Amino acid sequence: MNIFSRRARLGNAWAVNVRLRIAQGKIATIASAAEPQAGDVVVDTLLPALANLHSHSFQRAMAGMTEYRAQDRESFWTWRTLMYRFLDHLSPDHIAAIAALTFMEMQKAGYAAVGEFHYVHHQPGGQAYDNPAELSLQIIQAAALTGIGLTHLPVLYTYGGLQAQPLAGGQLRFGNSVDAFCDIVSLSEKAMAALPADTCIGIAPHSLRATSESDLRQALDLHAGMPVHMHIAEQTKEVEEVAAMRGARPVEWVLGQCEVNEQWCLIHATHMTESETAALAKSGAVAGLCPITEANLGDGIFNGASYVAHGGTFGIGSDS
Ligand SMILES: [Zn+2]
Known part of the structure; x- marks a missing residue:
């Protein structure tokens, strides 16, 4: 043709x-x-097809379970509790089938590539699979099956909060030490070698609340040059906690402590001051906006006009 x-x-x-x-x-x-x-x-x-820069494909199968108000107290945090309950039921076969369906839907909607922010690594309860990258392999196979360009982003998620609280409940499927995380990244990278050129590997330290400062530095050092995606400032509660614990707001802290550049994508950069907005724009990093989630959960409104006026780069993710 x-x-x-x-x-x-x-x-x-x-x-x-x-x-x-x-x-x-x-x-x-x-x-x-x-x-x-x-x-x-x-x-x-x-036009070139768009890239969907932020997806957690398994969450596609819980669409409709949370998009209504059952009580006055619904919030990001109650959404998250339901998500943890939901993923207790997911097997590797489920993960593969849901990812394949979701990747097909993305391509029908005009996306040619996806950044899959992949954080379910283990069995319910936290036991690793025989192959610690089992669920990454399911995602990679789903991409190969459907033809979408995959940036696979294994997530480093180690703590249940900024004070290094242990993981509990649904979070146990996410948890890795830096060493275990490195194994998943390298096993994934090997499995992706046979895929087309629009496939690549990156890392995703989940958020400042789920990684410690030293783990984050180690993970960044060990994977220098790879794309880095991170949830950053979706909720005012996390912004306040980071400011209290680390002496700087999340975007301010990351820009001050890490070498943030074009390889970085900060997801949900919703809550930024004017100076954070200008500094993020100047860094060359991509602000990863997920308008459907951010509207559904009432997160807040990204300071787009000022960010673009400062020459900032942004992209769109489907998220859930
Ligand atoms: Zn996300």
């Missing part, structure tokens, strides 16, 4: 009269200033 488009976004610029030759399901050649030829599919405008 060949496609002729009157205009197309190529790289960072518009081109006119663009002709694409498709061979074996892939774009084989792109020519601009071309002429349409007999049999071409003619369209007006072509």
Whole structure:
């Protein structure tokens, strides 16, 4: 099949009269200033497919369980309790099937790639699978099966709060030491070697509340150069706790303590002061916005106008 488009976004610029030759399901050649030829599919405008920068695919199967108000006290934290109960029932087969369905839905919606922020690693109760990367392998297979470009982001989640509280209940499936986490990353990386070029591995220290300062530094040092995704400032409660414990608000702390650059994506950078907004924009990091979650949970409104005015880069995630 060949496609002729009157205009197309190529790289960072518009081109006119663009002709694409498709061979074996892939774009084989792109020519601009071309002429349409007999049999071409003619369209007006072509854009590159979007990347969905933040997904926890297993949560797709709990959609509808939480999107209503049963009592006045519903919040992010009550949503999270239900999510923990839900994932107690998920087997590796469930994880694979849900991921494959979700990745197909994403492609039907126009996404060609996904950042899968993957934090369910272990069996219910916290026992590791025989292969500690078992559930990562299910995600990787789902990507291979459906053809989506995968940035796999194994999550480092070690504590139940900023004071290094032990994990409990549903959180036990997430927990890893830095060493165990490194094993999952390297096993995942090996399993991804055979996948197409739009596949890559990164790391996701879950949040400042789920990693200690020293674990975070160690994980970053051991995976230098990889994409880094992190939940940052979704809830005012966590912003206040981080400020109290670490002497700086979450975005301020990360920008001050880590070498944040274009490889970083800060998810839910919802609560930022003006100076944090300007500094994040200047760092080159991507602000990962998840508008459906942030609206559903009443998180707050990202300071988009100021961020863009400072030249900040942002992307969109589907999240749950
Ligand atoms: Zn998330």
